[in-house]
Amino acid sequence: MRLPDRIEHYLHGRMVESKQPFCMRVAADHRLLERWGAAAAYGLDHLHPGDDVSSAVPFLDACDARDAVELPFITDAVGHSFHAHLIPDHNDCYVLYLDARKELDEKRRAQQAANEVKLLLERERRIIEELVDAKAELTVRRQAAEAESRRRGEYIATMSHEFKTPLMALLAHSERLFDEPQSSKESADAIRRIAQQQLWLVDNLLTGARLEHDGFAIHPQATDLRALVSDLCLVFAPLAATTELSFAAYLADSVPEFVLVDDLHLRQVLINLLGNAIKFTEAGSVALEMDYRDAKLLATVSDTGPGIAAGDQVKLFEAFQRGGEAPRKAGAGLGLSITRSLVEAMQGELRLDSAPGSGTRVMLEIAAAPVAALADDTAMSSTSILIAEDDPDICDLLGLKLSEVGYRVRVVHDGHAVIEAALSDRPGLIILDTNMPGLDGPTAARKLRESGFSAPILALSAAGRSHDIEFALASGCTAFLRKPAHPDALKRVVRELLLKDLSRSATLRD
């Protein structure tokens, strides 16, 4: 069908009106040869035949193509939007512009919506990834919390067992004391042994809790190693005897009388090692040897027990672990773990030499500078000691034990009384409970020092955290001892403090 001229003319008019066509014929050197149409609609009405149009038409490269090229939706720097068609013709090129503003707006709206949906989907993907990561982390934390809860549950069950069984044995032996007086020696031995073991267990638990809470603080002091070994013999020889083990302690001549170490930590380490040796050795012997070389204390605890396989030695020093082949014995498995931590805190070394059937040797090596010999005991045999303690039972026990040695003892029961008594009697040493009614120990110590009282003050307290010790020492106390202190340990510390004070007084006089 051929359209009538009238219809063709109508269509042409509508196309020109809506598309505003503009056409240029451009030579190969980019000069304008001729133009037709709505140049003003594209800001090109300033172009005339002969002008170089490469700047105004920045896409003439496309004229190099063999066939017609369409570049849709071009927007120029001033906002004209058009479709460009480049149609090569011999050496020239026809460049046709068709208006694209209306199409551009419609297409942009659709494209914008599509892109925004894609962005939202990407954000959603990212949030889901973060949620998955967070869920995985929560799962890990929950599993860790459950494991910790299980560990604590097992710990409480173990501790309950470790306390309940010996307490039942204590009760049984106490009842036997009443029911069968002829067995009193045997029962008293058993009660002492069980009570001693429970005391070590409590010491280890408290030390472990302190370690977890604020680590160990080391307080080196002049320590009488012979007195320390003697104390250990007093405790362990009877224990060994109850199971017919032989127990011996040897000190080499090279060991100085006094060395600078943390007395309490060293004592706890040796107690744990000896306690373990006795616990796991059913026959034969347990021995403690002490030697001294290059300002280092070398202590070896050996036993003829079952020995420990190499595979079990690695985990032996972890909390709640025991040697795999060893017979099941009482104990929480805390002692060696705490021993290792104590030795590390003292910057010492612990070595193990053991094999199944060959017994065990544990070797301890710690730095221990020698301290010059102190004055003789005779100078202080009748020294007066003031005890400030609100518990009458503890007062009686301390008074009795110190009087046995020859000290003159006076007892007061609160912080105000100790200041009054100390300033009037001028005792050679004060034993001061840190937690008393009226005025606490550290405050009383501070007031005494402010009043010029210079003799040693030994703080005695059930609290044993490092800051309790530091606070007591900072308040003017000379030394700190944790309750319940073994009477022998108390006597030893009192003796050391008095010896040092005598030595200091002698130096001042000189």
Next chain:
Amino acid sequence: MRSAKICMLGDFAVGKTSTVVRFVKNEFSDKYLTTVGVKIDTKLVETPSGPLKLIIWDVAGTDQLGGIEFAYLRGSAGYILVADGTRKTTVDNALRLKTDAAARYGAKPFVALLNKSDLSSQWEIEQDAIDTSRAAGVNWIECSAKFGTGVGRAIEALAARLMEPDTEAT
């Protein structure tokens, strides 16, 4: 005066148009307005070898080149690759666009911009990925069209490169 056509290549919404507007007019708008087709702008740049008129073709964002995009890229002397540092897929997409363009028109000088460095809390690109890309010859430059940091220096470096004797500025 010499002139050179360069094309902006990158995924949608990575900030190609914002980068051009920051470079040409030193302006910025937070409103996202998608580009349809191509926007052509020009900027006269001083280089150590003299002035160069950059004709910048800001091609609509895409993750792959088709017939229309190849028509836009014809005659381009170099590229500005743009990726969005808060969307890691846009880095891979930009590298693919560069590879496809080189396959059609040969290797051209380019700079690679990692845009939106102002959104560090949403940053998804890890340093390892940037290092790996650098080892493969693509040195991503962190920039912010919003604050203008890094944009001008990177494009001017490309302009200087285009003025070197073996390149295609006309």
